[in-house]
Amino acid sequence: MALMEPISLTEALASFTDHWSPRIVTTVNDYDVRVAKVEGEHLWHTHDHTDEFFLVLSGELHIALRELARERTVVLPKGSVFTVPRGTEHKPYAPVPTEILLLEPTGTSTVGDHHESVPDHVDATTGHALN
Amino acid sequence: MALMEPISLTEALASFTDHWSPRIVTTVNDYDVRVAKVEGEHLWHTHDHTDEFFLVLSGELHIALRELARERTVVLPKGSVFTVPRGTEHKPYAPVPTEILLLEPTGTSTVGDHHESVPDHVDATTGHALN
Numbered sequence: 001m002a003l004m005e006p007i008s009l010t011e012a013l014a015s016f017t018d019h020w021s022p023r024i025v026t027t028v029n030d031y032d033v034r035v036a037k038v039e040g041e042h043l044w045h046t047h048d049h050t051d052e053f054f055l056v057l058s059g060e061l062h063i064a065l066r067e068l069a070r071e072r073t074v075v076l077p078k079g080s081v082f083t084v085p086r087g088t089e090h091k092p093y094a095p096v097p098t099e100i101l102l103l104e105p106t107g108t109s110t111v112g113d114h115h116e117s118v119p120d121h122v123d124a125t126t127g128h129a130l131n
Numbered sequence: 132m133a134l135m136e137p138i139s140l141t142e143a144l145a146s147f148t149d150h151w152s153p154r155i156v157t158t159v160n161d162y163d164v165r166v167a168k169v170e171g172e173h174l175w176h177t178h179d180h181t182d183e184f185f186l187v188l189s190g191e192l193h194i195a196l197r198e199l200a201r202e203r204t205v206v207l208p209k210g211s212v213f214t215v216p217r218g219t220e221h222k223p224y225a226p227v228p229t230e231i232l233l234l235e236p237t238g239t240s241t242v243g244d245h246h247e248s249v250p251d252h253v254d255a256t257t258g259h260a261l262n
Contacts, residue, residue, distance in 0.1 A: 003198070006205050006213040009186075026214045028184040028234055031162070033212065053159040055140075055232075067134070074137050081164065082137040083157045101186075103159055103234060 009035060009057060012130055013099050021123035022102060022110060023130050034102040034127045042092040043122055045112035052084045052104050059098025064091040089114075140166060140188060143261055144230050152254035153233060153241060154261050165233040165258050173223040174253055176243035183215045183235050190229025195222040220245075 004026075012025050012035055020042055022034035038061070054061060054076060061076040066089040073093075076082055084090045111124045118124050135157075143156050143166055151173055153165035169192070185192060185207060192207045197220040204224075207213055215221045242255045249255050 003203070004214065006207045006211045008208070008211045010210050026184065026212055028182045028214050033184060051159045053157065053164060072134070076137045079141050080137045080139045081157055083135065083159050
C-alpha cells in the first residue's frame with residue numbers, strides 16, 4: 001500500500017490548464033475534494049440529491065441561484081465559502097480567472113442531474129485524476 | 132427560510148481566539164466544514180469510522196501518523212491538503228500559529244473514538260457554531 005503524501009493545491013492547479021474541468025485531489029470517505037480553474041460562464045444545472053460546496057482559492061466566483069421562485073446571485077471573493085443546497089438550480093460564473101475547491105460525493109457530475117445544453121467550453125465529468 | 136450567504140474564512144477565523152476548538156462554517160449534506168486556530172500539540176487519537184480532511188489556510192501543520200506498524204510525520208505548508216484515513220492513529224502539531232479547514236461527518240469528535248488523556252488546551256468537541 002502506498003503511503004499518502006500531502007498535496008499542494010498550487011502544484012495541483014499548475015498541472016493543468018483546462019477551464020471548468022475539475023481534478024480530484026483527494027477523497028474523504030465517499031466524497032471527492034476537487035480543484036478547478038474557471039473563467040466565464042458555466043451553465044444552469046441542478047444536483048437533485050446532494051449539496052455542493054465551493055471555496056474560492058483565487059479570483060472571484062459568482063453563483064446565480066434560483067430558489068424560492070426568485071433569482072439571486074451570491075458573490076464569493078477569494079477565501080470565502082458557500083454551499084449550494086441540493087435541488088437548487090444554480091449557475092457559476094467567474095468574471096476573472098479563478099481557482100476553486102469543490103466538495104461533493106464521488107460520482108457527482110459537474111452538470112448535475114438536470115441542466116441546459118452543455119457549451120463546448122464546459123467539461124461534463126465526474127472529475128479527472130491528477131496526473 | 133433564511134437564504135444562505137457566503138462566509139469569509141478570514142472573518143470566521145477573526146471571530147474567535149481559542150486554539151484546537153473548531154467552528155462550523157457550513158454543512159454539506161451530513162458533513163461539517165470547520166475552521167480552527169491551532170498551535171502546539173494536539174493528542175494521539177483515532178477516528179474508527181471516518182477519514183478526516185485537512186487544508187492549511189495559514190501557517191504549517193504537522194501530522195504524526197501511526198500506520199503499517201511504524202510512525203511517520205507529514206508536513207503540510209500553507210495551501211496543502213491531506214486526508215487521514217479512518218482507523219489511523221494521528222496527532223496534529225503546529226510549530227507556529229496556524230489556521231486550518233477540516234471536513235468530517237457532522238458529530239465527529241475532535242478527539243476521535245480512542246485517544247490519550249485530553250490536555251487542558253484541547254477542546255473535546257463536535258464543533259461549535261459560528262457566533
